[in-house]
Amino acid sequence: MMKEGTGLAASEGAEKIRQLATGYIPAALLGVIIELGIPDLLAEKIKPVSELAAATHANDDALYRMLRTLSSFGIFTESSGRRFSLTAAGRYLRSDVPDSLRGYMRWVTNSFLFRNYADLMYSAQTAQPAVEHVFGKPLFSHLQTCPELSRIFNDGMTSFSQMVSTALLEAYDFSGIKVIADLGGGQGALLAAILQKYPAMHGLLLEQEYVLAGARKRFQESGLAERCGTIAVDFFQSVPTGADAYLMKSIIHDWDDHRAGIILRNCCDAL
Template sequence: MGPKDAAQPSPIEVMLQMMSGFWVSRGIYVAAKLGIADHLQDGAKTAAEIAEATNTHADSLFRVLRMLAMVGVFEQKNDDKFVLTPLSETLLTDSPVSLRPGAIAEMGEVHYAAWGNIMHSVKTGEIAFDNHFGMDVWEYFETDPEKAQNFNKYMAKSSESISQAIVESYDFSKVQKIIDVGGGLGGMISAVLRANPNLSGILFDAPSVVEKSKEFLAGAGVAERCETIGGNFFESVPSGGDLYTMRWIIHDWDDEKSVTILKNIRQVLPENGKLLLLEAVVPASGEPHFSKFMDLIMLTMTGGRERTAKEYETLLAKAGLKVTNVIPTNSFMSIVESVPA
């Protein structure tokens, strides 16, 4: 065995590292939830100082921060003060692409509990989240506006580079009115409207979500060109668009529910209109792709799934839509374009 081999971690070491991945995830959740990065923005602090500001137990917090410093999420100085690193800067509330809402949503109380119940999904095919909480995730968010708002911020804020990749990969110049169905706070539609000043749009989502979207759209400088409509896409979607978009919507639902949503869009889609599904399309072969991780979020959280291009084609056909193009973007996301069949 040469020196290079000696440096390679053994299978046991690699496996132990994978098994303990959630220790780090949970530490990051604690740091994100308590806003530790924000507290370090004006300089180094001891765990005791941060504990006082966050109303937490100093020694326990110290142990979490010490562990996180070991993996580069904070640096521990010789005087036991902690400082920000490039990794913890991603958790700053005000950073343009803050991962703080995402760390709270994914590794905190909501997604984490569903992951904890993943065995239920594997044994029964049922949704781990629903089994744990006794309701589906969208009903749950209606009961907890703070967690809902955090999730919506996560969707809108952590996806800016993806919105950009979508804007750069599709020609929106001939579109008159875009309707983003299930558009959340408006992260994607505002990126499209900003890049296409002649375009106007409608953001459609549950009433409780669109109510909160107005501030986001105003902040993005597109409020005058973007109407907001609240409703339920299982009942109907607004008419009047020549381009309908849905990002991370169809992946949330099983085939039957997806077809109901798609049929509602088909009903209002003009003959020369188009529908874009923005999704992480699973490669048909066994190659690695981020969609295969995201697919387990759907398994545990919503009962949906990530699909291959062929599966999207079949699904869309059931709703009277024909795939015209599957366009890759400079991200793990693709654009599935379809028209009335």
């Protein structure tokens, strides 16, 4: 038996810790590469870094070092002459592929989140969200005042919902539900996927007013506007009646137990 702290197990443990502790480096690099639009510039092509730097107004040498680092993580392949192409993994960062992860990755690697995580000690000491300490407002109030960041967040949530909706629809049988409400349903990607699979079902998207425009556009474009209503709500105040099932995805985890309880009680009252 291997002694604790020695041999292969110990070196694997040390490597795991090193990877965890330096994980912010590839994440930050991905954020820059996505923001510059490099994966789209490399779609099906190989290009020299000088061309990529010129197209994105980046510094040639700095971009070269970043692309090389991400090559060591399997996102790009470097060829002679400082030329780069996308790997199969890097392809997911393109915006024009059907299974694109770009929207979600653009949100989770956004510098806004890095600033909040840099102040995580505040949360450890107070149990309060760092965002209120760093930006002076709760997350959703902050998003409301920053249209560009709000767009990145909502697109990120839509991309995340698209990643999980196929698995959810395979795992859960929604038949028998006449009207389903998606509470805090973002821009409606998950609700649209459910209504597309169940053509007799009607939907209600319940969201903050400023998020609803994106949802209405989606329902119009996917021919679901007749079957899906949208209502502006504050789920801490009340939840509208009228549905026989209430769905929440990525909602309860946002809140402490007290506030999560209020949302769940308001759903119970609506049923």
